[in-house]
Amino acid sequence: MSIPTVEVTGVPDPIPVPVLDVREDFEWQAGHIDGALHIPLSELPARVGEVPDGQFLVTCKVGGRSAQAVAWLTANGHEAVNLAGGMLDWAAAGRPMVSENGQTPTVA
Incomplete structure (x- = not known):
């Protein structure tokens, strides 16, 4: 099965679609994409009703x-696209992040 994927360089700024962050709480607190929805991967099946419509x-x-x-979501009818390299590549590209802990945003 092919997983729809995009590199950071292929993501427009501002991002034209919603973002779902599936990291753990401590990672989310340290830094994430502004406006992203946070659902840890382990909670995704129980919270799938919260994922955005469309891509x-x-x-x-x-x-x-x-x-x-993304593999699970697309198998269940969602238009999800994986961010290759994740938040490490996002931060390395100098793309904006926010934190929930009052500190400078970082990737934990």
Whole structure:
């Protein structure tokens, strides 16, 4: 099965679609894409009703968990696209992030 994937360089600024972040709480707190929806991968099946309609971008730290999420979501009828390289590549590209802990946003 092919997983729909996009590189950071292929994501317009501003992002034209919703973003789903499937990392754990501590990772989310440290830094994430502004406006993203946070549903940890382990909670995704129980919270799938919260995912956006239409196409959306899925991210994690390096792209592995988000690829798992995209595989599951697309198999269940959603238009999800994996962010290759995850938040590490996002941060390395200098793309904007926000944090929930009052600190400078980082990728944990």
